[in-house]
Amino acid sequence: MPERELDERFHLNLEDIKDFAIFRVDPEGRIASWNTGAERVKGYTAAEAIGQPFAILFTQEDRDAGRPEMEMRVASEKGVYQGEGLRVRKGGSIFAAEVTLRALANKGGVHRGFVKITRDIGERKRVESELKRRAEFEQQLIGIVSHDLRTPLTAISLATSLLLRMPALSAQAVRSLGRILSSAERAHRLIASLLDFTQARIGGGFVLKYAPLDLHEFMGLVVEELRLANQGREILFESAGDCRGEWDPDRFAQLITNLISNALNHGQEDAPVRARLSGEPTSVAIEIHNWGAAIPPGELPHLFEPMRRGGEKARAKNTHSIGLGLYIVQQIVLAHGGTVEATSSAEKGTAFTVHLPRSPPPPKEGV
Template sequence: MNDSETPTRLRVLLVDDDTVDRMAIVRALGKLDPGIEVRQVASSDAALEELRGGPFDCVISDLHMPGRDGAWLLAAIKREGLDVPFVVLTGQGDEQTAVALMKAGAADYAVKAAISPSGIGNILRHAVRVHRAEREARIVQERLTLALEATALGIWDWYPRADDLRCDARCKALFGLPPDAPLSYAEGRAAIHPEDMLGWQAALTAALDPAGGGRYESEFRIIGIADRQERWVRASGQVFFKDGAPVRVVGTLLDVTARRREEMLARRRLEFEQQLIGIVSHDLRNPIAAMVTGAAILRQALPADSPLKRTAARVASSGERATRLIRDLLDFTQARTGSGIPIARREADIHLVCKHAVDEVAFNNPGREIVHRAEGEGRGAWDPDRISQVVDNLTRNAVSYSPPGSVVTVRSRDDGARVLVEVHNQGTPIPEDVLPTLFEPFKRGERKQDPDRSIGLGLFIVREIVSAHGGEVTVRSTAAEGTTFSLDLPRD
């Protein structure tokens, strides 16, 4: 019994009260394949005990036996849920009864008078193969059912030519219907939210076009037919074509209401935060500018030996920090609203831009050595004010996070079609767990030497400005080399 789909090592339970008939069948199975193991019993009760005790690949049972016959044994096997194919042995003229037993669950039947090794082999092979195929199909179906239940997917099947829509219970539930309620294509279409109808129709029309590959994907709202509840669903499907026309669409329906609501709440929170930051920072800009201007006028008007001169200087310094904070808040608002930080490109020299930024930081930090080194050609097209803002931010950070007395170096150099700007400082390296989120908003260093604390927007804005120029900013930080922020900017 050499078959690629049916292993030769089979356990067969033979049930027959006639010893001679049993011997004939055992002899036929042995000629078919000596590896077949045959367990012989003479009654249905004994057969049932054997089946309860261990697995068999097939039962071959006589139909006519004293007491409980083969029909009783088949019914008992089905009643107890024993998973084994059942072959009926009949006498001549019992074919009609055998067919009735097949309708009741028997796999096949064989007439005793016509038994041969090849004949019984074909019946046994067919019974085992069909049973195993059915068992595998049941396992796949059970796994598919579990998977669908785990993902809460509803199944739908639509035949466009007949306008016939078939849905399972979960799919109907998404339309607000009980499992036994009918759902037509027209009713399903009418349940789609009017605001989402155009998008749904466009996606379906594209999928029904053979040139589009037949893949259907769409998200839309459904107004429950019976419960009138609004649900967001994601529909996915595959179109099958015949002669270039769509004949069937099979797909799934997934409830994505919770995700959509979370996204909506998150979007509303973000919009509120952005509006609040924009309003507050914009309304603060004018009074702080007046404060800085007033402090500058006061410093000029006061005598050189006046003790108020230092107070005026402190007011002016605080006002400048507040001005930078407001600028960062406004830039953050623009970056997060999707419009991005605006830049105005014009011809500029990167070396001069870096020098001016370094000079300003050095002026405000007289006790620190800040060095600028320029190499090669520095001309290009950038927004010099924004690039100066980037260099100013990185240089101030380098001063704040490095030990007093150490040197901060800013280097701008030619790199062909691009220019590179590096800001380096010594000191404790940035922790490795901080590096992945260093350029995210509201992230601040923990070992800043400067007592003036930022709100953690500076590096985020640096990244946004550099990205707006088509460039990239990276950082390298080790105990041996110190910390270096590198800007890679295209000239155009």
Template sequence: MPHKQAWNGVEDQYRLLARSIQDLAIFLLDPQGMVTSWNPGAEQFFGYREEEALGMPFSGLFTAEDIEQGVPEQELQTAQGKGRVSGNRWLIRKDGTCLWVKGTTTSLRDEEGHLRGFAKICHDLTERKRLEEALRNADRRKDEFLAMLAHELRDPLAPIRNSVQVLRQPGTAEADVQRSLDLIDRQVRHLNRLVDDLLDVSRISRGQLRLQKRPVELPTVVAQAVETCRPLIDAQHHQLHVDIHPVLQVRADPTRLTQVLVNLLTNAARYTPEGGHLRLALEQSGPEVVVRVKDDGIGIRPEMLPHIFDLYNQAAPEWHHSQGGLGIGLTLVKRLVELHGGRVEAFSDGPGRGAEFVVQLPHLQEIPMGETRPEPGEPLPS
């Protein structure tokens, strides 16, 4: 009897200590693994109130796969034999969501060595696990991007090298000389665009890109973007329909806004099979100007839509670098649009169903085209 009273006193002290700790889940189990105490930290971690948890088998916190493999029983057996067992694993909350915990299970014995139960302590590492996985994914995407970058930079070099060899040959026909020069010019411009995109992403990431904003008529920007993309669109035998609202204005950097539309049109042309249909439309929606670029191309898988604008991400194997580009054009679109105070979204009904990109910008009203307003922080004109 004295031993039992002593044990009960120790157990009561343990419960009092556990109740004072809220950043750890601490609970006791009987020798069969049933919960006999449940501290506020455990309630916060797992979502069960104390009255719900008491008498519950602690195996109910494990994943179905772990239960099927007998992990809860193995944990208690190991703790009973070795005194304690520790490890990291996924456990299940009351609402069915998972949390990644570092857990330690310790066997509890009285002075005579009889097993009286177990103490379980859990530390929630879910956020750390999420950050670690995010870092690993970022590293993986960066490695894939660097491999893609090497491929994209190397590909134009072979035709340039071949053209140089042609030009070095004495007596080369004038037509061959012109073809070689045209090819070199195209490849150099392609390399220049790649480098420009990389520099733009770097400048934006470091907050060093400065916009030269002024009142801009959107139809003019659209016309410039279409003219830039026309060779690619024609080469793919696409049909482009442009629906323009004639009086829409925004306050923007016209060069950068043209870059946004060029990237969206280029993206649509590249990822639409030959002979496809593209549409660019301008409209006003309340205080905003809406630009829509739609295609009937390869589409985007639903699970990839939230990541379509991520840096180093090309959204799907179908969007492979064999189509050209580094997969950073959409990243530039999003960041440039946000620098203009707008937002951009992507929509698709799935693979083979095409895609639509929607840009929304603040509508500029009642400002004459010759007038400019200073950006925040800029000095007023004297």
């Protein structure tokens, strides 16, 4: 087929593509065709563009640096050049672009130039920049607010603890001071959850400090602390098998505390919460079970999303939670290379099951 006829068919096939600038460049770097999308993206008409060096579409800085020639050289050697950069419209306005320059050849392998595809990605870049700016702002805001709140809360907690030690306090005074101390401690926990959320969501996940642990003993201590903090509620603990390995002690304690606290908050108050620990060949399994209203099947896939507090009013008991507990559980489990899942039914109750490998997972590539 004659080259002129090929050019005409090439031009006709591209006329309906309006979101991309698609044009042909001859072997000398001159624009040889120009579609409607090129006119819309670049601003030049076909009459203005055809015959001009395609270097007019680059910034002066890129022309001085030889970028148009570099793109043609790479496309000739490798078959295609792809990248992002700044490009110039008619009138001099600059925009961010995603470009592809592909080498063309006839059936005999003779080089016939290039086809250039340019897409305006200014809006995408703007959205990416806004998302990055917002994430940085959120991280800074949470960090600053958390730090500024911790100082007065610590002072309140210390002062209240000292006042509670004073002799001859009335029963009313003791109750009032107890409520103040409880509120301050709850605020501390909320701040800690916000900081954990920031670390997991924006900071790339938790950094773990592994140490050898025997979870029979360690988990038993965590459960005992929770019993003391929730007197009047029954928390049962069972363990079996070899449960030695390496885990982050603080994060493991947080994992168990969050799961049992969740079970206490949403479970039946006159029924026990049962914690089971068992050793497996290469991992340990942890199950936290409670009786109570079943979680609707539609909610189960979303339980570990941040800011989820449960859709069933019957399950929520004025927990003062901001809905980060299970999200943090999931992030701790993932950081350890484990899995966590939830099941719930009226017949079998609600159970969260965690599997943690005994050894740290291999480091991620590039870390």
